[in-house]
Each structure stands twice: as C-alpha cells, then as structure tokens.
Amino acid sequence: MIRSDAALIAASRSDAGAFRELYDRYADRVLAYHRRRSGDEDAAHELTAETFAQAWLVRARFRDECDGNAGPWLFGIARNVLLHSVRRRALEHGARERLGMLVEPPPAVPDETWLDGLDEALDALPHSQREAIRLRIEDDLEYEAVAASLGTTPAAARVRVHRGLTALRTRLTKETR
Template structure:
C-alpha cells in the first residue's frame, strides 16, 4: 500500500484515510475540545499527507508516525489561526440578538465537560510533554512511533512522558480534593479518569 500511495493511487490513499482518520480525529478533538475543528484538522492532515506522499517510508514501518507527525504540525498551525480569528471576532460589536442553542447543546454537555477537563490538564504541560502524552497515551502510538512522529529520540519521549504524568498527577490531586457535583445534583464525571487515564494506560 505504501508504494501505491507514493505513486499517487487514489484507492490506496482512500485505504490509508479509512484506516487512520479516526486516530487523527481523536487526537485533534482531545487537543482542541472542538469536534468541528478536529474535522478540519483531519482534512488538512490528509491533504498535506497527499502532498507529501512521496516521503512515506517503506512497507516495514507503520504509516502512523508519519501521519501523526503531520497532524501535530497541522494542529499547531490551525490552533494559531483559530486564536487569531477569535481575537478578531472579539473586537467586533456584540450582535443585537444572540440565538439560543440550548437544546442542541444539551446532548453534548457531558462530552464538552470531559474535553474541558482534558484541556485544563493539557494546559499544565509544556508543548513537548503535551505532544508526547497525546500521541503515546491517547493515540496509542508506541514509544518508538511517538519518537518518529515528533522527530526526537525515544529517551526524550520517555522523559517527557514521565514529567507529563507527574504534572497531571499533581493537577488532578489538587482538583479532586473534594468530589465535584454537577448542576443536576449528581456526582460529575471522574476527572482523574479523563485527565490522567484517558486510554487503557494507567499512570504509574
């Protein structure tokens, strides 16, 4: 498939997209807290992957590090563009009438809360720690794949993950000193599980 992708065969690239679009979307959605923006990141990532298809390595290696390396750069640029857009919009006068989207948002409340908790946790990390944590823990890449995606050594990935886990542990210990209660009167979701154990891997 790698050779077919490099040759520009559309069907092979479609197979690549179908196999890995979910991985890129999950990474972007957790990073941004915005599913719509995550869809844009997926589109831009695969457009860039098509442009750079000649750099895809041989069959012996998974395409995941290559794709996720592209996704990291696309997400960085997209986030910067979003911040510039938000700053520009903030300078505009407020609209006379604000539409009520309450009904639409009710079904998304739980996901939004989890994403917000994840963003708070990620904000406590440095850029390198955040990328290593998201690729290895959330996206399931191995240490070696994460290192290739970020263009660093495996030892660097391990040290970044160690620091990230320590920071997240301190953050969630402070945040979860008491059990938060949701507005409905029921206990809210366990933020420790979301922020520190977002995948099957447990922070040790």
C-alpha cells in the first residue's frame, strides 16, 4: 500500500526512511523548479538540498491541508528558500556598494603550495573518483559528459566528484598540519 505524503511526514518523526520516500517522490520536481528559476544547475542542486533540509527541520509543523498531498507545502518551502537566497545575495551586493568596496573582486591568485602532495593524494583515491575528478576538473566537462564517459548517471558522477574532492581536501589538510 502506498502511503500518503502526510503519512510519510508523520512517520518521519521516528523513521528517517519515510522522509527519504517523500524526498524520492518530490526531488526531481523541486530540482526542476529551482533549475527553471535560477537558470543555474549547481545553484538548483544547492537550493534543492536546502529545501529538503528545511522541510526536514520543520516537518513537525506540517499540517495536512491538501488531502495528504505535501506538494504545496514543499513548494512553499522551495519558494522561501529561493527568495531567501536572492535576498541574501542582493543584501551582500548592496552592502559592498554602500561601503565603496569593489563589486567585482579582482581574480584571486592561488597559493600553489597547496599543490604539494596533490599527485600522491590523487593516486590514493579510488579509480572511479580519480577519473571523475580528472574529467570534471582537468577536462572541464559538464556532469552529463562525465557521466557518459564513466557509463553512469549525472547524479552518480556528481557524487564521485564530490566524494573525491572531499577525500582530497581531508588528506591535504592533514598533511599541512
């Protein structure tokens, strides 16, 4: 039997798997909503993650006003997350202008000492993560192209790049201490 959204939210108070089921039902639609409004794939993923994080935090306040359908509730949260993001950027931009700060900061010149040990750290990664990072960072391919090259989905390619970069950061941070 398929549980209603409202039943999943109620169950998620003691069973995180129930919230995961709700996430699976709505993640693609919420991502598409953010993608259409932001016009930026990476921003859309971040906004979607923030939407579900907020939904998780306020799930106890959910009121079933749509016969068990949580769509309007989730899209209300998505709208608020998007508006907050836009306002935050506008406020930061306005504050910099009022203070007479450069609106467009000059390009940063990286400190290349952090590259010490990078080759060894890359070699320590699993092949799938190393290859995903190479395709995305070195070859500057979009995630769809990385996924096609690796024979996986764009979401899985993102995960591999993220996990690989996290492992690199952790290892390189430990080595510099």
